[in-house]
Amino acid sequence: MTHAERMSAAVTTLPVDLDEAAHRCLVAGFEGTTTVPDTLKRLIDRGLGGVILFTRNVRDAEQVRRLTDELRALRPDLLVAIDNEGGGIGHLVSAGAPDVPGSYALGVVDDPALTARCADALAGHLATLGITASYAPVADLQHQPRNPIVRTRSFGADPDLAARHLRAWITATDIRGIASCAKHFPGHGGTITDSHHGVAIDPRPYDELLVDLEPFRASIAAGVPMLMSAHVVFPALDANRPATLSRRILGDLLRLELGFDGVLVSDALEMKAIADAYGEAAGARIALAAGADQVIVAVPDLAVTLACRDAVLDALHSHVLPEERVWEAAGRVRRLAERYATPRRRIAAWDADAGLEAARRAVVRTRTLPPPVRGAHVVDLFPAPHPALNWGGEDLLTALRAIDPTATGTALNTEPADPAALVDTILREGAPLIVATSDAGLHPWQARLRDTLLARRPDAVLVDTGLPEDGALCSYGRGRVNLRAVAEVLAGA
Secondary structure, three states: OOHHHHHHHOOOOOOHHHHHHHHHOEEEOOOOOOOOOHHHHHHHHOOOOEEEEOHHHOOOHHHHHHHHHHHHHHOOOOEEEEOOOEOOEOOOHHHOOOOOOOHHHHHHHOOHHHHHHHHHHHHHHHHHHOOOEEOOOEOOOOOOOOOOOOHHHOOOOOHHHHHHHHHHHHHHHHHOOOEOEEEEEOOOOOOOOOOOOOOEEOOOOHHHHHHHHHHHHHHHHOOOOEEEEOOEEEOOOEEEEEHHHOHHHHHHHHHHHOOOOOEEEOOOOOOHHHHOOOOHHHHHHHHHHHOOOEEEEOOOOHHHHHHHHHHHHHHHHOOOOOHHHHHHHHHHHHHHHHHHOOOOOOOOOOOOOHHHHHHHHHHHHOOOOOOOOOOOEEEEEOOOOOOOOOOOOOOHHHHHHOOOOOOEEEEEOOOOOOHHHHHHHHHHOOOOEEEEEOOOOOOHHHHHHHHHHHHHOOOOEEEEOOOOOOOOEEOOOOOHHHHHHHHHHHHOO
């Protein structure tokens, strides 16, 4: 028994059924691909509500299915979940996940039937792996140009468009027997801070925030079984606490006004917006008291999960956290598990080509296409991969060379030490030039290098692999199919 577990054993014992109810309110991350840690086994034995898988738990499809079978053998009603948005969120790439563009590209195409086919492919693949809960789709509206975290994960800025595609996604996922989760309530798209890294604040007045609620209303009307809360402070709603910890937002707004009675799960408690300001353990206790039904502790260090669990048990024993709140939350989780925890035995085939079709249609939809070029030199500029989202660092050069082996290029995810020397080297070749950026407005080094190249080579073809910028061919994301689709246009394939 670890030190953390010995400390846990000192927590005053609660009645067995209440202890189990409290454990149902937790979702834990863990380390490993082939074995379940003993600490996790003991949590599952006491009623753990769910686990969340990440790339660290994935080697290949057969291994994932063995792992989920082992988890479910420990407790058949355990929910096994993963972030599965498509696009650049690629935890299951090595397990053969279907290639699907991010939501923004789907919004650009604006064909809800195609969105449903993409969601069906993702959900069908999850079913083959024994994963039956997906923390997707994103219901946030992307309307703040400097937002660093939502961007192409969103269907767009139009609430009606987002609602159409959320309904399509949620319905298609549910038909597969997979629980979807609209996130991040009441919206993360109006911030300029990534809540993974700090406290995010949306300063807009109440009447301006109402539009962000519409995609969540649509998700609830579509029967979404889960919503995920945002670690965002909305002064117009609650000036003191982020939504995850706010009774006004989770209770009054979501439960009473919007009428949601499904499972409300918190975003991961180790994100700095919670961990730095409150600590994960206090965050777990406050979130459940405020109205969350499950809290996610995604880090693989199970000592953090144990600390969160113990804070909840201590709060129950001291009556700081009312038993009725935990019974209510556990009841919702139990109903969710009854509906979704058991994988289906027969899994119909899905449309493996839907994602590439969507990516292609997005690229050609909105602007005049440049003439194709062969043997081009590609300068692909993009930010470093986000560690929590696990975008894999795919680059446009690789995608283009798969079509045109004569292409050359340079791929950079950080500012070069000597930009002037790099520009001289690139231009010395004299090849047709393609310059791609990804959200250059957020990363000034990209804009500087792009503009320097354009000043000397105004004939260069401009590409944007993030949100669209004026005059550039746009992929609307850096998922593999996004880059493949734009490479096809560049090479005339």
